Amino acid sequence: MLIRFFFFVFSLGFCQCDPHKNGNNKNHFARDRSPEQEIPVLCYHNIKSELDHHAPELTVTDSVFRIQIKMLADSGYHTVTADELYNYLTRGSALPSKPIMLSFDDSHEEHFSIADKEMKKYGFKGVFFVETIVINKPNYLTSQEIKTLADEGNTIACHTYDHPLVTRLKDDEWLKELDEPRKLLEKISGKVVDYFAYPYGAWNEQAIEELKKRGIKAAFQLSELQDPRDPLFTIRRIMVSDKWPMTKLNQEIHSAFNKKFLAYSRPK
Numbered sequence: 001m002l003i004r005f006f007f008f009v010f011s012l013g014f015c016q017c018d019p020h021k022n023g024n025n026k027n028h029f030a031r032d033r034s035p036e037q038e039i040p041v042l043c044y045h046n047i048k049s050e051l052d053h054h055a056p057e058l059t060v061t062d063s064v065f066r067i068q069i070k071m072l073a074d075s076g077y078h079t080v081t082a083d084e085l086y087n088y089l090t091r092g093s094a095l096p097s098k099p100i101m102l103s104f105d106d107s108h109e110e111h112f113s114i115a116d117k118e119m120k121k122y123g124f125k126g127v128f129f130v131e132t133i134v135i136n137k138p139n140y141l142t143s144q145e146i147k148t149l150a151d152e153g154n155t156i157a158c159h160t161y162d163h164p165l166v167t168r169l170k171d172d173e174w175l176k177e178l179d180e181p182r183k184l185l186e187k188i189s190g191k192v193v194d195y196f197a198y199p200y201g202a203w204n205e206q207a208i209e210e211l212k213k214r215g216i217k218a219a220f221q222l223s224e225l226q227d228p229r230d231p232l233f234t235i236r237r238i239m240v241s242d243k244w245p246m247t248k249l250n251q252e253i254h255s256a257f258n259k260k261f262l263a264y265s266r267p268k
Ligand SMILES: [Zn+2]
Pocket: 105, 106, 159, 163, 198, 199, 200
């Protein structure tokens, strides 16, 4: 297992350079893929009609989002759920050809009204990391929308109650920031909530221990280097920029996890 994850972190063998090679055959399972190949995970936050003052790494315009999703579908990518990724990473379970995970942080309403609607056109599924304090507030997901996303086969996952730096949480604060929001999401979605994303991508050893103690199966950061001691709890994601042309997105999908520099600074 340790060896597998060592390669998972450092493998240079991910690139599938011909985007059209496998077409759109959803029944084709790449059973010959070696388990050390890393699966790209894209991370979206805001999806707005205009970029305005928003940072392009935290906001993509809806037109760019639609183009990116279409490009992934046209290129033969197939989305995977958090369970499928977990089973692949821990047991080497088969995945569809050209697997990719699409994840959405911070419970924005457009994750339902734009992202889900767009993904459904191509049979794509997403992983939605919800912070529960904003549920049913204006411009954020409603309980009903979360339930619909879960019913459609998307993954509902935990992103704390009110988005703190979990690296600074005291023992008793984990109840408020993980146990209670997780229970609420399970009640709303009717599904078990097993996955977690660190607010600001910030993690440390203590936070990982708390997640493990509470039965979280895997946790996602942003784009920092993975911890080789706990790769399942420091799964990396690509922060998609609104400013990337399609060639750049393709390039990032193929190479982001091999970068030796940090693509996103962790708040101290
Ligand atoms: Zn967040």
